[in-house]
Amino acid sequence: MKDARPTSITLRRPDDWHLHLRDGAMLDAVAPESARHFGRAIIMPNLVPPVVTAAQAEAYRGRIRAALPEGSGFTPLMTLYLTEETDPEDVRRAHRDGIATAVKLYPAGATTNSASGVRDFDKVRPVLETMAEIGMPLCVHGEVTDGAIDIFDREAAFIDRVLKPIRRKTPDLRIVMEHVTTADAVDYVRDSPRNLAATITTHHLIINRNHILAGGIKPHYYCLPVAKRERHRVALVQAAVSGDPRFFLGTDSAPHSDPAKLQPCGCAGIFTAPNTMSCLAEVFEAAGRLGALEAFTSLNGPRFYKLPPNEETITMVKGDPVTYPERIETGDGPVTLFDPGFALHWRVED
């Protein structure tokens, strides 16, 4: 009998709504990896020092553009790192002048380079109100930092302790819960009729906490928020393949050099930019929902951000297993690629 399953799919060029490109030598090495498949990306501002002001975002955008291959059509969409000192007027200007697309909220101490983040959420109320007024989205790293809260519960606790109060006080603020990892977050987004969406990473669709901890510790699977139980992963897959426009791809591709990850206190972050599309095609096909891949990678994100989908398309073809290098070399040392743990058969055609 003939296999009726498709061996090729064409979709609008995907975008990445949560990406770390870093700076300097690392930026030079990883920017081309994202530009190969993606049309646009929301660029995370957690550099050292962070990208706080419009002027800093504009300068960083210039460095990103300079790191792109000649003729690349990749568009970096910049974000501002929210601090308790952020000036609402600077945010307004950055938005008006097309320098920044969104503002990023890191609870202080929640993740990599978040020390300058927010401790007292009331201190940023004027900024949030300005953003609600001008329609500028807030991207949030949704984890509480309270040491008494178990690390596997920090996302769920954030919803109740931080997100609900912010949304109650500023209902017109448009919020993206970044890299959701729990059924709790999926349910919360699904139950919210307006102004709330979520990005889902490639790796959280594939790994659960056993992959990190069972049979030996796997630093290359460690990221924040940390992957949860299998039932949470299943909820994320269901949300991603559902076609619900509130869920879209944010890879959270977060390169760290191998020496920075492989040490007694290793960095959080997983590098997925090169093989994300191959991984996702595999996940969507396994769910019998390959037809929903385009919504997740290419349509739902632009819709939330009120941007048109990319005009161009990409074609993915299925064949013999595709191989990716185990790691890429950068001026800051080798960076290991995400290993999904299964063979990848889909590749993006050149």
Ligand SMILES: NC(=O)N[C@@H](CC(=O)O)C(=O)O
């Ligand atoms: N996801 C991660 O584990 N790390 C990110 C920061 C973040 O997105 O929280 C990084 O910048 O390395």
Ligand SMILES: [Zn+2]
């Ligand atoms: Zn984060």
Ligand SMILES: [Zn+2]
């Ligand atoms: Zn991130």
